[in-house]
Amino acid sequence: MATESIQAIADEDLPYDVFARNCPSRHVLKDVTHAWGSLTLAALQEGTFRFNELRRRVDGVSEKMLSQTLHALERDGLVHREAQPTNPPRVEYRLTDLGREVAERLRALIELVEGQLPQMLDAQRAYDAREV
Amino acid sequence: MATESIQAIADEDLPYDVFARNCPSRHVLKDVTHAWGSLTLAALQEGTFRFNELRRRVDGVSEKMLSQTLHALERDGLVHREAQPTNPPRVEYRLTDLGREVAERLRALIELVEGQLPQMLDAQRAYDAREV
DNA sequence: CTGCATCCGAAAAGATACTG
């Protein structure tokens, strides 16, 4: 049965290869590296956020995309969602242990990009001048 | 003049914030974390590739997307393209020094995801079972 | 306040045929 073989692969150790077309690791990587996904994880590294706080922090994200993104990350076990049944409702999002590990590596990547940005912008200008 | 102020920001040090809507670092980060971009950088960490070699390595990428992706990464100064004017044409892609740094951090992220994938798949199953 | 549902135009991805 198809489901069984998927399960079997999932429970063995590390035949995972993001370069392979249907490897589940690729799907997860996509959630993590997705534009809003990466920014959301990086933002949550700073602490616990409520929905609209997060929305302000991740400037430019629409309500719809933030909602989708949070669901995907929660499903992957990277984000924990805690709804308090108060009125008005209070919903908090924070990283899980696993999410924290992922966020740290993302943060390292982001810091590198931010730090080397002048070089990259120079490269862009050189490239654009050469083309036209 | 608008162009000047952009230039001025680009040449100062680190007011860059990926959380800000129009920060150039966000655009670059998007190139880097984009699904095909991240896989292409990770693949090129393994060495020099010709176009179709890369296409086979990054399983599932279309000609168009690989072409677009390589252009973007070349423009960002992360990938070096070298065309030899032979017949048939031979074009080689490799990482620049900067590209190598970025690829290393991406690789760390990918390895974490691959390594923790069983946990994440469990989380997905739990989530999916809870819903519906 | 925290969302989900839906519609819609714009943008991006994907497939494929074609060229130097």
Next chain:
DNA sequence: CAGTATCTTTTCGGATGCAG
């Protein structure tokens, strides 16, 4: 081989309305 051009399909992202 290394791409570009073109066409189709999917996704994005904003706007709006509504519910708990």
